[in-house]
Amino acid sequence: MSLAIDGPAHRSLADTPFDLRVTGAAPHEPVTFTVELPGFQGADWSGTFTATANAHGTVDLATTALDGFAEPDPTALLWSLEPRPVAAEPVPADDELGWTLRVSQGDRSATEHYVREFRGRGVSAHELSAPLAGRLYLPPGPGPRPAVITLSGSGGGINDEEAMLLASRGFVCLALACFNYPGRPDDLLELPVEYVASAATWLAARDEVQPGAIAVKGQSRGAELALLVGAHVPGVRAVVAVVPSGYVWGSFTSDGREGAAWTLGGEPVPAVLDDGIVPGRSVETASGIAAAPGFRAAIEATAPDDLDRATIPIERLDGPLLLLCGGDDLMWDSVELSEVLLRRRAAGTSAPTRREVFPGAGHNLGLPFTPVVTGMVHPVNGVAYAYGGTRPGTARARVAAWTAFVDFLEETLT
Numbered sequence: 461m462s463l464a465i466d467g468p469a470h471r472s473l474a475d476t477p478f479d480l481r482v483t484g485a486a487p488h489e490p491v492t493f494t495v496e497l498p499g500f501q502g503a504d505w506s507g508t509f510t511a512t513a514n515a516h517g518t519v520d521l522a523t524t525a526l527d528g529f530a531e532p533d534p535t536a537l538l539w540s541l542e543p544r545p546v547a548a549e550p551v552p553a554d555d556e557l558g559w560t561l562r563v564s565q566g567d568r569s570a571t572e573h574y575v576r577e578f579r580g581r582g583v584s585a586h587e588l589s590a591p592l593a594g595r596l597y598l599p600p601g602p603g604p605r606p607a608v609i610t611l612s613g614s615g616g617g618i619n620d621e622e623a624m625l626l627a628s629r630g631f632v633c634l635a636l637a638c639f640n641y642p643g644r645p646d647d648l649l650e651l652p653v654e655y656v657a658s659a660a661t662w663l664a665a666r667d668e669v670q671p672g673a674i675a676v677k678g679q680s681r682g683a684e685l686a687l688l689v690g691a692h693v694p695g696v697r698a699v700v701a702v703v704p705s706g707y708v709w710g711s712f713t714s715d716g717r718e719g720a721a722w723t724l725g726g727e728p729v730p731a732v733l734d735d736g737i738v739p740g741r742s743v744e745t746a747s748g749i750a751a752a753p754g755f756r757a758a759i760e761a762t763a764p765d766d767l768d769r770a771t772i773p774i775e776r777l778d779g780p781l782l783l784l785c786g787g788d789d790l791m792w793d794s795v796e797l798s799e800v801l802l803r804r805r806a807a808g809t810s811a812p813t814r815r816e817v818f819p820g821a822g823h824n825l826g827l828p829f830t831p832v833v834t835g836m837v838h839p840v841n842g843v844a845y846a847y848g849g850t851r852p853g854t855a856r857a858r859v860a861a862w863t864a865f866v867d868f869l870e871e872t873l874t
Contacts, residue, residue: 461517463491463563463570474557474576475625475828475862480534481520482563482570485513489565493526495537497559497831503543505831509536513565530852537561538576539855541831555579555624557830576829578621580628592659593644594618594637597627598668606673606873607632607663608700609656613680614648614712615839616640621827629866631873634663638685640840647713647840648681653724656685657693664695673697673873677865680791680823681721684708687801688722688729690777698780698872700865703789703823706800707732707759708770714840730769732762747835748844750790755797774801775808782868783815784825784861790848791823812872816864820853822846828859 461484468478485491490510497505509526511519521534529536538559557576562569579585582600595618599605608631612619616639623635636659639645656676663669675698678686683704690699708731711719720728738754759767774781783801785794795817805813818825822834824847832851837844849857 463565463568465561465563465570465572467561467572468574470573471575471577473580473625473628474578474621474830475629477829477859478534479520479522480537480561481518481522482513483518484568485517485519485565487513487515487517489513490527491519492564493537494562494564495541495559497538497541497557499554500557500831505541505543507537507541509540533852533855535829535855536852538829539832539858540851543831543833577628579624583624583627585624588634590643591655592636592662593641594635595620595623597623597633597635599627599630599632603632603668604670605630605632605668606675606869607634607669608675608677608869608873609634609636609659609663611636611638611656611676611678611682611685613678613682616644616648625827626866626869631869632663632666632669634659638682647711647715647717648721649711649713649717650720650723650728651685653685653688653692653722653729656689660689660693660695670873675700675869675873677702679703679825681709681712684772685722687772687774688724690779690781691773692724692776696777696779698782698868699774699777700782700784700868701798701801702784702825702861702865703786703791703794704783704801705755705792705794705797706772706774706804707767707797708772709755710734712840730766732758732770733766734758735761737761745790745846747790747846748837750846750848752790752793752848755792771800771804773804773808775804778809778811780812780868780872781805781814782864783813784864785815785817786821786823786825786847786849786854786857787817787819788821788848788850788853789823790846794823814868816861818853818857818860820850821857822849822854824849824854825858825861828855828862830858832858
């Protein structure tokens with residue numbers, strides 16, 4: 461009997477879960493799974509796994525865990541892959557990911573190729589023109605549709621894959637570049653909050669956008685900006701802050717220049733005074749530098765009045781707020797740093813506020829069913845940082861966080 465793979469659809473959206481089953485194997489013998497996924501985020505990814513066939517010669521990854529894994533999960537074939545770097549420079553996002561699965565037992569094998577689409581059928585992309593920078597993704601079919609502005613973290617640029625998926629799910633998505641992108645400043649330094657406000661105004665004026673239905677979503681330092689926008693920019697219906705801080709922090713530059721990260725009305729937005737405390741009190745780990753202790757020390761060293769001035773007045777947002785936090789965030793403790801947001805919301809507004817904390821997850825709450833890493837070399841300053849969390853914990857959290865994010869948009873904007 462030949463080995464056969466009963467897997468996912470050969471083409472599917474990248475945020476779609478899948479099952480996978482192998483039949484025709486020798487009972488009670490191991491089957492080898494070899495996966496190749498080229499060209500994702502500047503690396504080729506690969507992995508080799510084994511699992512034992514049951515008495516019927518079947519390996520069903522929905523009920524059988526891969527060897528070395530605690531739980532059955534077919535998508536572990538993707539999120540647990542290991543990288544082989546292939547590019548020194550950032551690689552433009554592709555519309556899809558192709559991956560190849562080969563299963564083998566002895567001299568028998570079977571191979572299938574699958575495509576995970578970020579950009580669904582009919583989604584169109586439009587490069588923005590000055591003074592804005594980034595890309596607008598429009599879902600297929602007639603509008604108007606709810607819209608979301610996405611803001612990247614301290615690496616800058618835009619997250620095309622996320623924006624494509626949101627448009628594929630029916631949202632107009634403006635992936636707005638604030639820095640480290642053609643036509644924008646190189647670094648996170650003195651960036652006007654009003655820039656995002658102008659993008660929201662531009663977006664609201666488009667026929668494709670449903671009136672009064674614009675959300676802003678940011679991650680890490682982008683979450684900080686999204687919260688500032690929610691607090692100070694009228695016309696924003698809702699905010700999603702992923703691994704956020706309720707405090708404003710200073711600049712983050714490639715050459716060490718210091719100053720305000722953001723301005724408002726031409727003036728620097730007050731920030732926690734770092735004064736070298738964050739790098740000085742950070743801790744070296746096997747995955748890189750854990751900066752969370754440094755951020756905590758900087759807060760503890762800041763006078764109460766100064767800390768209050770550096771706190772984002774998120775109670776001014778009269779719409780819903782969603783906070784998504786990693787329970788083991790080593791970049792900065794997003795659970796601890798979001799507590800002040802919960803306090804201010806509870807004291808200052810009756811608008812809905814929800815926080816979800818994902819145990820075992822770190823700072824890297826990226827897209828679901830894509831390779832997970834627990835550390836990285838930062839593209840701006842070249843420092844290796846630890847994200848925290850475990851790979852399985854972060855993989856589970858990514859699925860839950862993405863589902864919560866999309867559900868929140870549907871509930872609050874439609």
